[in-house]
């Protein structure tokens with residue numbers, strides 16, 4: 114009987130445990146957002162000792178030097194250093210607090226001052242500078258990983274924009290429940306950094322659905338071991354509130370967090386002007402080639418005339434089976450340069466994934482063929498019995514094909530890596546099409562129009578440019594000439610290029 118009772122109790126415990134685990138699993142799986150809508154931490158502050166070695170970039174630690182805030186009118190600037198460790202530092206900190214104007218908040222699209230709702234002081238970013246940097250401290254990397262989970266295998270980046278310095282002072286400093294107003298559609302979150310200054314109360318609470326997280330940064334002694342720089346980041350649309358500061362001063366730096374494409378995902382999405390492809394050495398080389406009439410002059414006798422340059426990439430790429438956009442945006446180094454340059458020159462450029470498959474022919478002789486595919490999963494359909502008799506340049510843009518199906522009259526392979534590129538496929542996928550990630554080289558398929566087509570385009574472009582130039586005022590024109598004296602054609606490896614680099618194989622093979 115006793116055993117049975119015990120058994121009953123233990124199965125009840127088990128049931129309860131299972132229910133809790135179920136809840137946890139559901140909460141995690143339901144939505145990443147509800148599982149992690151806020152995160153935070155502490156950076157310990159150490160006073161630099163004389164003769165200290167500068168921090169080693171490799172050993173990123175959560176320890177930082179005291180934070181400095183420089184403020185004040187021109188030629189009357191002061192520096193407040195926190196934690197304040199001297200009388201002079203405490204005096205400057207008091208001046209900083211006095212300098213802060215009342216902070217408003219938005220209500221119905223207007224800035225409102227209502228101390229029952231928000232009682233705080235503020236400095237705008239044109240009134241102070243600080244040496245605190247959320248990037249070098251590692252905060253931004255943590256936030257990116259916690260709050261901006263990758264889409265597919267695409268990890269986005271964060272632009273943290275310093276917004277205000279705020280002071281919530283005792284006994285009644287506060288900010289009642291609100292959500293932050295996004296300043297553009299890329300703003301996804303807010304970061305609050307609380308400086309080591311003694312205060313009581315002033316907890317930050319962040320709510321999402323029925324969950325809430327409390328950040329209590331109060332400290333009696335800003336030099337105490339558990340003091341330090343505290344931070345919290347959360348999605349802007351989560352309601353949050355700063356409880357009353359009952360004593361001391363709670364001083365914060367706030368940042369608006371914007372999502373960016375992140376390193377590794379920028380190709381094809383670079384904001385205008387940020388990267389100038391005409392400054393890349395390859396630009397001059399390719400531009401002067403295109404301007405040379407004998408460079409692939411006749412093209413291919415089809416309405417979609419021209420020639421395709423097939424350029425295997427110098428790096429391998431991890432890619433999912435479905436997202437072609439992702440593949441383009443993650444091109445790196447030299448491959449990225451090629452893509453940006455050919456796009457800047459108005460050439461069409463498609464990406465094909467390069468696979469190498471071993472076949473056994475009728476005589477059991479093993480051969481290997483490079484297949485170019487849009488989709489890694491297609492490889493399984495292609496393996497064995499694959500024919501592509503009909504395929505050719507007409508379909509280059511849209512269909513899969515194998516390298517050996519392209520006579521040199523249509524496609525020219527470029528790049529020294531091509532042999533090894535064709536031999537290397539890192540088969541991280543097994544024999545099941547369900548495995549999502551593969552690594553492979555990619556081929557940049559660049560369509561070079563015939564020289565006639567090129568000349569037409571150039572003269573159209575020139576005509577349009579001349580028309581614009583005629584309309585320009587003389588001053589503007591002068592400035593333009595002065596700036597443009599250094600033609601990119603004559604820069605970098607453009608100088609070394611010669612026609613002999615393009616043997617006249619084209620002539621032989623032309624149809």
Ligand SMILES: O=C(O)CCC(=O)C(=O)O
Pocket residue numbers: 279288293305317353354355365367
């Ligand atoms: O100081 C804080 O913890 C939050 C401040 C805040 O919510 C804001 O500035 O919008």
Ligand SMILES: [Fe+2]
Pocket residue numbers: 291292293303353
């Ligand atoms: Fe807020």
